[in-house]
Amino acid sequence: MRIPQDLQYTKSHEWVKLYDEGTKAKVGITDFAQNQMGDIVFITLPEVGNSVTAEETLTDFESVKAVSDIYSPVSGDICAVNEELADAPELLNTDPYAAWIVELENIGDTVELLSADAYEAYCKEQEEA
Amino acid sequence: MEAKTPLYDCHVALQGKIVPFAGYLLPVQYPAGVIAEHMAVRTAAGLFDVSHMGEVTYTGKDALANLNRLLTNDFTNLAEGRVRYSPMCNENGGILDDLLVYRRGPESFLVVVNAGNRHKDVAWMQEHLFGEVTFADISDQVAQIALQGPKSDDILRKLTDEANIPQKYYSFRENVSVAGISCLVSQTGYTGEKGYEIYVENQYAPQLWNQLLEAGKDYGLLPCGLGARDTLRLEAAMPLYGHEMDETVDPLETGLDFAVKTNKDFIGRDAILAKGLPKRKRVGLKITGRGIAREHQPVFAGDRQIGYTTSGTHLPYLNGAYAMALVDSAYAETGRQVTVEVRGRHVAAEIVPLPLYSRNK
Numbered sequence: 001m002r003i004p005q006d007l008q009y010t011k012s013h014e015w016v017k018l019y020d021e022g023t024k025a026k027v028g029i030t031d032f033a034q035n036q037m038g039d040i041v042f043i044t045l046p047e048v049g050n051s052v053t054a055e056e057t058l059t060d061f062e063s064v065k066a067v068s069d070i071y072s073p074v075s076g077d078i079c080a081v082n083e084e085l086a087d088a089p090e091l092l093n094t095d096p097y098a099a100w101i102v103e104l105e106n107i108g109d110t111v112e113l114l115s116a117d118a119y120e121a122y123c124k125e126q127e128e129a
Numbered sequence: 130m131e132a133k134t135p136l137y138d139c140h141v142a143l144q145g146k147i148v149p150f151a152g153y154l155l156p157v158q159y160p161a162g163v164i165a166e167h168m169a170v171r172t173a174a175g176l177f178d179v180s181h182m183g184e185v186t187y188t189g190k191d192a193l194a195n196l197n198r199l200l201t202n203d204f205t206n207l208a209e210g211r212v213r214y215s216p217m218c219n220e221n222g223g224i225l226d227d228l229l230v231y232r233r234g235p236e237s238f239l240v241v242v243n244a245g246n247r248h249k250d251v252a253w254m255q256e257h258l259f260g261e262v263t264f265a266d267i268s269d270q271v272a273q274i275a276l277q278g279p280k281s282d283d284i285l286r287k288l289t290d291e292a293n294i295p296q297k298y299y300s301f302r303e304n305v306s307v308a309g310i311s312c313l314v315s316q317t318g319y320t321g322e323k324g325y326e327i328y329v330e331n332q333y334a335p336q337l338w339n340q341l342l343e344a345g346k347d348y349g350l351l352p353c354g355l356g357a358r359d360t361l362r363l364e365a366a367m368p369l370y371g372h373e374m375d376e377t378v379d380p381l382e383t384g385l386d387f388a389v390k391t392n393k394d395f396i397g398r399d400a401i402l403a404k405g406l407p408k409r410k411r412v413g414l415k416i417t418g419r420g421i422a423r424e425h426q427p428v429f430a431g432d433r434q435i436g437y438t439t440s441g442t443h444l445p446y447l448n449g450a451y452a453m454a455l456v457d458s459a460y461a462e463t464g465r466q467v468t469v470e471v472r473g474r475h476v477a478a479e480i481v482p483l484p485l486y487s488r489n490k
Contacts (some may be wrong), residue, residue, distance in 0.1 A: 014353040038146075038157075038356065039164040041443035042421050042450070060472075062421045064443050065356050067472075 001123065002031045004097055008073075009119035010111055014058075016073040018107070025074050025107055026100040027058065029092060032123045037063040040092045046102060052076060054109040058102065061092065064086060073111050076104035107109045134270045135179035135334040144354050151244035153181040156354040166357035167364075167445040170320050171488075173349030174278030175356055176341055179319075179326065180334065183247030183268040194208030196230060197240060199257055200381055201397065203390040207232045210319055212299040212386055215388050216380040217250070218397030222404065223376035226250050227368065227385070229317065231301060238315075241273075243370045257396070266363060267268050272334035279488075280348040285314075285325060287344040294325075313368075319358065321365025322488055346450045363443045366413065366453065366484035370448035373411055373439045373453060379433045381407040382455065384483070390396030409436065410461040412483050414469065416441075416450035418477035422469040428454050429475065435460040438469060444485065454480070 007015045013033035017026045034040060042060040052058055058072040080103035085091060091099040114122060131149045140147060146155025155178065158166060169175045187195055196204050202215035209232050217225045226246040231239040242250045251266050258264055276284060285294055285307070293305035293314060299345050301315035310333045318324040342352065359369070368374055374383045378418030379401055381389060391398055417423055422441035427434050452469065460467075463482050468475040 039162045039445075042419075044420075062443070064360055065157065066446070067421070067423070 003116045003120050006114040010073045012071045014073050023107055025104045027102050028100045029096055031096050034093045034096045037068060039064050041090045043085050043089045045086055046078055048078050048081055050078050054111050067113045074106035077106045078102050081103045134178055135331040136178045136338050139338050142474055150355055151181055158354040158356045159325055159352050161351050163356035164445040166351050167360050169351040170278045170322055170361055171446045174193055174280040175351050175353035177275040179275050180272040181244035182273050183242040183244055184271045186267060187242045187262055187266045189236055189262040191262045192236050192238055195262050198395055201389040201395055203393050204230055206460050207218055209234055210300055210332055212301060216385055221381040222397040222400035224374040226370055230334055272331050273328050274327045274330040274338055275318055277318045277320040278322045281324045284345045284387055287397040288340060308337055310337050318369055320361040321486055359446055363440050364446055364486040384411045408458055409455045410458045412454055412456055412461050413481040413483045414452040414454050414478040415481045416476060416478045420471045420476040421450045422452040427470045428456055430460045446486055
């Protein structure tokens with residue numbers, strides 16, 4: 001399982017990359033999340049301009065087996081969505097850290113964010129549970 | 130606490146993702162994933178553990194009479210070595226289960242039922258026994274492995290003589306040796322492809338499973354989990370108990386009229402006849418909007434709810450979102466534009482004929 005060092009993680013298995021001194025962020029799902037879901041076949045892309053609140057539902061995505069929510073790690077305004085995922089949701093399986101879902105600006109609150117090492121330990125606990 | 134099938138250790142060794150299903154711990158998928166497993170069955174072959182299915186036997190002078198009274202289909206002219214599908218109904222014509230009947234001899238039958246209904250079925254069957262018949266639930270002694278896909282013949286031929294392979298769909302051979310193990314081999318399945326279901330004593334199941342996997346290596350055989358079993362049967366429009374049918378649905382509504390013989394007496398017959406023409410019909414839906422319909426979602430024609438979906442997902446071979454639905458017969462014509470309410474949102478769909486997929490024969 002891949003967990004890049006330069007990202008931060010949530011306990012609900014999203015990754016977030018904060019940049020521009022923490023005022024902007026990209027958000028996606030982790031390798032653990034895509035592996036749990038299996039073959040991903042659909043993602044609802046949120047609308048640019050919408051505001052999101054940390055810990056609330058950002059959007060949802062679907063595998064052959066199930067539908068699952070994606071929670072926003074941060075509060076902010078959606079300034080871009082990855083349109084490529086509309087026709088190629090399988091990118092979430094094949095390269096989850098390149099397949100960002102939304103870009104956010106005006107970042108406010110965040111949920112508890114884990115470092116790569118802390119997230120790795122958390123995933124191990126989840127697998128053993 | 131879920132039971133393990135005799136193949137549990139094989140699934141763990143193959144890194145299957147184990148989930149509880151119908152009282153058993155079974156793999157939902159292996160590392161290849163549902164889509165790859167599904168495609169393997171359509172283009173090469175797949176191997177499934179279906180040991181959770183229940184098996185019961187009827188033997189004796191009145192075995193045939195019992196089955197003809199209990200089940201909607203007629204087994205009078207079922208030849209030895211042949212298999213026939215049937216719903217089993219309650220007095221109201223509601224479906225208790227759907228099952229396969231194997232005729233092993235003039236007075237000997239094997240009946241294969243759904244795992245999730247086994248205990249209910251066995252109680253119902255025992256309650257309705259009459260005359261000279263011996264009934265036994267042998268589910269816990271029997272494992273079942275399904276080998277499905279266009280390469281299944283090639284794979285089976287590597288492990289047994291051609292003469293041991295049943296040549297016709299819905300026929301079987303009993304006490305034949307596959308990889309040196311005594312089996313019942315049946316040309317049946319739940320995928321819409323040519324294939325076989327192999328019944329074997331529990332203790333020999335892992336050996337048979339591993340031999341089949343090995344024999345299939347050169348043919349692209351993949352072990353397949355419950356996920357692919359479900360997408361395959363949905364693509365082939367095969368009904369699943371708890372989805373396309375349950376005790377509130379009668380067999381005519383869900384399109385099983387071919388297996389309902391109202392010219393003989395059976396439990397539920399009067400209720401089915403009294404209802405007249407079915408008011409609902411099972412249809413296919415192609416999702417034309419953006420989204421994926423799942424089971425038990427309302428289907429609308431304009432503002433009017435005309436029914437509900439019974440199964441739905443993204444189907445790998447057709448490479449799109451599809452569903453089956455039970456809808457008002459007056460709104461069931463092919464080509465009708467409808468919507469499915471998917472988590473509060475109306476997604477466009479079109480009624481299409483069933484099956485969604487049918488193999489080139």
